[in-house]
Amino acid sequence: MFERIEKALGTAGVSVWNIAKNHTRTAELYFIKKKLDLPRFNDILQYEVTVYRDSEAEGNKFRGQSTTYIVPGMTDEEIGRKIADAYFAAQFVKNPFYELPDKVVSPHCGSSSDLKDLPLEDIAEKLAEAALAADCEADAYLNSLEIFVHRKSFEIKASNGLHVSYDTDDVSGEFVTQCKEPEDVEQYREFSYDSLDPDALAAKIKEGLRDARLRANAKEMPASGTYDILITGENIPELFNYYAARASADMLYAGLSTWKIGDVIQGENEGGERLDLTLVADTPFNTEGVPMVDRELVRGGVLQTLFGSTRFCRYMGLEPTGRYRKFRVDCGSVPFAEMQKDGVLETVSFSDFQMDFFDGHFGGEMRLALLHKDGKAVPVCGGSVNGSILDVQGKLIFSKERYKSGTYEGPYAVLIPGIPVAGA
Amino acid sequence: MQVRSSAYLASMKPLCRKLLALLLERYRYASVLAADVDARDYSVSRSGISVSENNRFGKRGFVVRVYTGEGYAEYSGNELSEEKFPEILAELEHSIREADGHFARYQTAVSADEPLQFVKSTEYAVDPHELGDEAILGKLSAVRKTAFEKKADLIDCAVRMSYQCYHKLFLSPKRDLEQNVLWSAASLAVLARRGEEVKDAYESISLLGGAELLDDLPGRLDHAIATLEDVLKSEPLVPGTYECVCTPEVTGMIVHEAFGHGVEMDMFVKDRALAQSHVGKPVASSLITMRDGAATGYEDVATYFFDDEGNTAQDTLIIDKGILVGGICDEVSAVRLGKKPTGNGRREAIDHKAYTRMTNTYFLEGDDRVEDMIASVKDGLLLEQPTSGMEDPKNWGIQCMVSFAREIKDGKLTGRIFSPIVLSGYVPDLLKSITMISGTVEHAGGGFCGKGHKEWVKVSDGGPYIKATIRLG
Numbered sequence: 001m002f003e004r005i006e007k008a009l010g011t012a013g014v015s016v017w018n019i020a021k022n023h024t025r026t027a028e029l030y031f032i033k034k035k036l037d038l039p040r041f042n043d044i045l046q047y048e049v050t051v052y053r054d055s056e057a058e059g060n061k062f063r064g065q066s067t068t069y070i071v072p073g074m075t076d077e078e079i080g081r082k083i084a085d086a087y088f089a090a091q092f093v094k095n096p097f098y099e100l101p102d103k104v105v106s107p108h109c110g111s112s113s114d115l116k117d118l119p120l121e122d123i124a125e126k127l128a129e130a131a132l133a134a135d136c137e138a139d140a141y142l143n144s145l146e147i148f149v150h151r152k153s154f155e156i157k158a159s160n161g162l163h164v165s166y167d168t169d170d171v172s173g174e175f176v177t178q179c180k181e182p183e184d185v186e187q188y189r190e191f192s193y194d195s196l197d198p199d200a201l202a203a204k205i206k207e208g209l210r211d212a213r214l215r216a217n218a219k220e221m222p223a224s225g226t227y228d229i230l231i232t233g234e235n236i237p238e239l240f241n242y243y244a245a246r247a248s249a250d251m252l253y254a255g256l257s258t259w260k261i262g263d264v265i266q267g268e269n270e271g272g273e274r275l276d277l278t279l280v281a282d283t284p285f286n287t288e289g290v291p292m293v294d295r296e297l298v299r300g301g302v303l304q305t306l307f308g309s310t311r312f313c314r315y316m317g318l319e320p321t322g323r324y325r326k327f328r329v330d331c332g333s334v335p336f337a338e339m340q341k342d343g344v345l346e347t348v349s350f351s352d353f354q355m356d357f358f359d360g361h362f363g364g365e366m367r368l369a370l371l372h373k374d375g376k377a378v379p380v381c382g383g384s385v386n387g388s389i390l391d392v393q394g395k396l397i398f399s400k401e402r403y404k405s406g407t408y409e410g411p412y413a414v415l416i417p418g419i420p421v422a423g424a
Numbered sequence: 425m426q427v428r429s430s431a432y433l434a435s436m437k438p439l440c441r442k443l444l445a446l447l448l449e450r451y452r453y454a455s456v457l458a459a460d461v462d463a464r465d466y467s468v469s470r471s472g473i474s475v476s477e478n479n480r481f482g483k484r485g486f487v488v489r490v491y492t493g494e495g496y497a498e499y500s501g502n503e504l505s506e507e508k509f510p511e512i513l514a515e516l517e518h519s520i521r522e523a524d525g526h527f528a529r530y531q532t533a534v535s536a537d538e539p540l541q542f543v544k545s546t547e548y549a550v551d552p553h554e555l556g557d558e559a560i561l562g563k564l565s566a567v568r569k570t571a572f573e574k575k576a577d578l579i580d581c582a583v584r585m586s587y588q589c590y591h592k593l594f595l596s597p598k599r600d601l602e603q604n605v606l607w608s609a610a611s612l613a614v615l616a617r618r619g620e621e622v623k624d625a626y627e628s629i630s631l632l633g634g635a636e637l638l639d640d641l642p643g644r645l646d647h648a649i650a651t652l653e654d655v656l657k658s659e660p661l662v663p664g665t666y667e668c669v670c671t672p673e674v675t676g677m678i679v680h681e682a683f684g685h686g687v688e689m690d691m692f693v694k695d696r697a698l699a700q701s702h703v704g705k706p707v708a709s710s711l712i713t714m715r716d717g718a719a720t721g722y723e724d725v726a727t728y729f730f731d732d733e734g735n736t737a738q739d740t741l742i743i744d745k746g747i748l749v750g751g752i753c754d755e756v757s758a759v760r761l762g763k764k765p766t767g768n769g770r771r772e773a774i775d776h777k778a779y780t781r782m783t784n785t786y787f788l789e790g791d792d793r794v795e796d797m798i799a800s801v802k803d804g805l806l807l808e809q810p811t812s813g814m815e816d817p818k819n820w821g822i823q824c825m826v827s828f829a830r831e832i833k834d835g836k837l838t839g840r841i842f843s844p845i846v847l848s849g850y851v852p853d854l855l856k857s858i859t860m861i862s863g864t865v866e867h868a869g870g871g872f873c874g875k876g877h878k879e880w881v882k883v884s885d886g887g888p889y890i891k892a893t894i895r896l897g
Contacts, residue, residue: 029523030777032694035530036495039523041515042775043501044485067476071484072503073436086477089557095472121522128527144694174876176696178818186696186818190877224663254471255579256615256622312471351823352814352877356844359621363897365823365848367816382821384846384897386663390620422663422848422897 002157005047005070008080009159012087016052016100018162020287021045021155027120029128031145034135041120046071048287049083053090054097064093098314101290106164109284114196115149115169123149123196127171130198134205140212142205143178143186147171156289164285170194170406177208179216187211187349187368190234192406194282200404211348214379215368221382222345222371222423229385229419230339230346235353237408238362240329242389243277245357247297248323249308249316256358259303266301270394274301276330280409286322295321329410332398339399339415340377346370346413347385360389383423392416426545427604430460430591432484437593439504440486444595446509450517453491453534455596457732458504459774460484462589464552468564469582475557481872481880482588485774487732488512492520494529496756500775533759537598540736544729545604548634552587552608555635560585563638567612567645575649578616585610585638588882594734601734607725607882608637609870612644614652623658623843625651625809625827628870630884632723651809655828658843663897667804667832669797669889672866674807674826676885679714680785680873681813682822682851683707684885687716687742687751688768688780688875693760697817699748707748708855711790714743716752718767718783724884725869726783731755733769733778740766746856754780770881779875787887790861797860797891799835805896806830806837807845815876820851829896849895862889 002019009017028040047070055062066086070079110116115123124147135142148171155165172192179185189208191201231239243265246257259265266275276299281292288310296304307313310320340346347353350364363386370377395418398411440456447454463482467474485502499516501508523529552560564583571581587608594601611628627644631637670678683699691697699707708714718728718737730736733755741749753761754769757780770781798806809827816823824847831840867886874880 026775027519028777029527031527032530034528036523036527037530038496038498038777039519040498040500040777041519043499043503043515044483044775045503046479046483048479064473069477069479073484073505078432089475092558092561093473093475121519125522125526132527143696174878176694178695184818188876250471254469351816351821352812354812354825358615358624359844361844363825363844363846365814365816365821365846367819367821381819382848382850383895384663384823384848386660386844386846386897420660420663420897422846422895 001047001070004076004079005049008076008083009051011080012084014051014083014087016159018050018156018158018288020048022048023153025120025151027124027149029124029147031128033142034132049086051083051087051090052100053087055091061097062094063097064090064095066090066093096315098311100158100160101162101288101310101320103160103162104164104289104291105161109166111167111169113169113194115171116167118196120149120151123171126196126198127201130202131175131205134202137209139181140177140179140209143176145173145175147173156285156287158289162289164289166284168283172406175205175208177212179212181216183216185212185215187215194406211368214348214370215381218368218379218381220380220424222369222380222421224423225421226418227345227421228343228415228417230344230413230415232346232348232413233403234405235347235350236403236410236414238353238355239414240277240327240410242355242357242360243275243298244279244324244327247303247306249306249312249318252306253312253315261303261306263303264301265298265303267390267394269301272395273332273398276300278328279307279324280326280328281324282326288322290320290322292322297327326407331400331402331411333400334397336399336401336413339397339413340372342372342374344372344415345421346372346377355389362387362389383421385419385421387416387419392418426547427589427606429543429602429604432460433458433591433593436504439506440593440595442506443488443504443509446513447488447490448597451490452493453537453597455489455594455734456486457734457774458486458593460591463587465584465586466560466564467582467584468561468568470580473561475561478586481773483773483775487774488516490516491534495532498777532756535755535759537596539598541600542729543602546606546632546727548606549636550634552635560635560638567642570642571614571645571649574645578614579622580615581612583612587634594730596734599734601730603729605728606634607632608634609725610637610641611870612641612648614648616652616656618656623652623655625655628868630725630869632725632727654841655843658828658841661829661842661845661896665893665895667801668894669801669806669832669891671808672886672888673868674810675787675887675890676867677810677813677824678854679787679887680782680883680885681815681824682854683714684716684782684785685815686817686820686851688782688817689751689753689761689763690757690780691817692751693757698820699751699817702748703750705748706746707852708743708746709858710746711858711861712743712746712855713788714786715788716740716742716782716785720784722784722786722865722867724784724867725882726884731767731769732771733765735765735767735769737767752780752782754778772879772881776879779879781875781881782873782883784867784884786865786867786885787890789863789865789888792860792862794862794889797862797889798832798837800860800891801832802834804832805842806832822847822849822851822854846897847894848897854892854894857893858890860891864888
């Protein structure tokens with residue numbers, strides 16, 4: 001297919017281009033309680049073809065681009081038409097000129113995951129068996145489970161001779177736990193791993209069962225007021241994403257962030273802990289063929305680097321780094337148990353915890369929280385949290401305990417003081 | 425003009441028939457859904473100009489579904505040829521054998537597959553393809569330029585248009601269906617800085633049709649800028665329970681997120697929806713009647729003729745004068761529940777499972793005047809500009825976010841603005857508290873709907889202005 005696409009590019013007069021082949025095979029299992037609802041298998045092969053078109057007007061140089069997708073079964077005529085359409089569109093995209101990624105030629109990078117050694121269906125089965133085995137408690141149980149095992153193969157070629165290829169393997173999914181007494185309730189959880197770790201999934205299922213039981217016993221919502229709150233587990237990446245989003249060249253170029261390397265982006269230290277955040281490369285290259293490496297983004301609350309796609313990095317005078325979907329945050333020194341003080345509202349799950357990267361406001365409706373009172377953790381539910389990271393970032397306390405998922409490694413809990421809660 | 429059929433699907437139909445015949449030699453029931461999609465996104469913003477195909481929701485390919493005697497299995501791909509048949513059959517068989525060898529199946533009866541044949545297409549006035557990239561970008565750029573002429577200190581005015589022209593073919597032993605559908609959506613967002621914060625306001629429009637919707641976009645600019653000016657003056661809200669008037673957009677989010685997800689009947693099958701035990705009971709004020717359907721009177725981006733399981737689109741009554749009548753249903757859930765499917769089995773794309781999904785969902789109109797509704801509020805808020813929401817079918821909790829609220833005192837807007845706002849509470853409490861409802865339904869399909877945190881499909885929602893008591897934070 002590469003040859004057919006390259007031939008069509010030549011026929012259309014396209015001299016600058018990038019082709020990213022993505023072949024994804026996915027095994028999926030869907031369960032309702034302990035019974036298999038549906039097995040699915042996906043096999044999708046596509047070629048993402050980006051064409052570039054340069055022009056000049058009034059002394060300004062422009063580079064436009066447009067992307068089209070080529071899939072198996074397309075005739076040469078159709079491929080030619082799609083590329084010609086994209087090239088035609090690119091002439092109207094009058095963006096300032098920028099240099100594309102440097103030429104890189106690299107041997108094939110195989111998957112670094114231990115998942116690569118097993119057939120996709122076997123991985124799905126091992127995870128499902130671990131999850132179902134963990135579902136063995138009397139009062140709470142697994143309501144439903146979805147498992148997705150992805151095996152992806154990428155190959156990227158560009159008109160400047162760039163040629164790289166790599167494979168990745170990962171799993172993701174979601175499950176719901178249910179407890180019917182004293183109140184019929186559920187808890188929703190997501191998971192993602194880049195290695196075969198049935199034990200981690202089983203442990204997460206156990207936590208979900210525990211939380212469903214707690215939620216079933218949550219009779220009240222917290223009183224309205226201001227609380228020191230704990231954000232935990234899978235909601236934490238959303239909180240820290242504020243820093244990653246605002247340090248991206250895309251946001252800087254768009255004028256949505258004004259950060260510069262060396263800025264104290266965590267505000268003044270008001271008795272909290274300083275943020276150390278590292279962007280983690282989970283693929284060897286991005287889809288432009290830019291080599292991805294781990295990069296220290298924030299050290300001691302101070303911005304160390306900026307990152308982003310090639311176009312916006314070039315515009316901002318930065319080295320193109322690619323975008324990142326995974327990051328690591330250094331843990332703190334306070335044990336989680338010490339954070340659970342009287343008066344603290346420990347959030348366990350939200351309907352959808354959200355951070356607004358534009359203005360730093362975060363919040364959501366609490367599906368389950370634990371109000372620490374008189375040495376006890378009282379389960380509560382309902383009500384909402386609505387805070388601003390700008391008001392509290394100098395006071396954040398990070399737990400000593402670590403949480404790990406396919407996209408985040410870092411403190412299991414973050415203590416945020418003085419957050420308004422709308423409750424009873 | 426009517427959307428034309430896909431030449432690609434026409435050429436692939438004999439191959440799909442052959443594959444179906446092969447599958448039916450092995451399985452009691454099989455179906456093939458084939459899709460061909462032309463989807464394109466345009467944007468003009470400070471980040472630059474962009475024109476590209478949208479591949480996330482616009483994949484060409486096919487889905488095979490077979491009945492194994494106990495339940496269903498699926499294979500989806502985008503390479504269909506006679507040479508590929510043995511691989512498809514082998515992979516399907518392997519998936520079924522492996523799964524059945526390890527796990528007990530959720531027993532499901534086979535689909536009814538009542539005979540049905542048709543070819544249908546939606547209509548449009550302006551074909552975006554014919555209008556062309558240059559003209560579309562020109563219209564978007566003109567709106568952006570005007571925005572800066574009206575308010576020079578904007579950080580940005582991002583203007584976007586998307587369209588999706590999709591063609592689907594559904595074949596089963598007794599069904600042969602084809603549909604050709606075009607929808608379009610456009611939006612503008614204006615942004616300005618307030619210290620470290622960036623505040624925004626947006627307008628979005630959508631329709632079942634083509635680029636003719638761009639004619640309405642310039643007229644939305646003044647309202648967006650006025651809204652932004654208001655949001656820039658906003659202050660934090662003291663959390664509490666307030667008497668609220670909701671704009672139709674906010675009503676739409678409440679309809680969709682707070683109640684609509686709870687009547688998706690695949691959740692009934694899983695025992696994940698409280699609504700299941702409330703059918704026939706009051707769940708809302710008697711002023712409330714709610715409908716959902718791809719064949720409702722309100723055409724929008726989720727209008728179609730058959731769903732992704734080959735069932736015809738319908739117009740489903742969900743709440744009738746406050747009483748929950750029933751839900752919406754995909755094919756497999758309908759079989760399990762002993763119900764008829766309502767044409768709501770939808771996939772994000774061919775490489776996704778079908779779930780019960782909403783389409784065009786809305787509350788019907790009442791007979792109050794908006795000015796009377798505001799005048800009736802002693803101390804409350806007018807809620808505007810929804811941003812996101814999340815369903816909780818099991819416990820009917822509410823999480824809806826809106827950009828801002830306008831203060832109402834003694835029946836008048838005071839000019840004070842609060843932002844941002846989180847709505848929470850218990851769905852029936854909110855719906856039963858509705859005391860006034862305006863006379864005109866407005867609906868919009870600018871966004872996408874997820875099931876939980878994934879499976880995005882295009883939907884529209886809306887309703888009239890409503891007055892209700894809501895907990896806000």
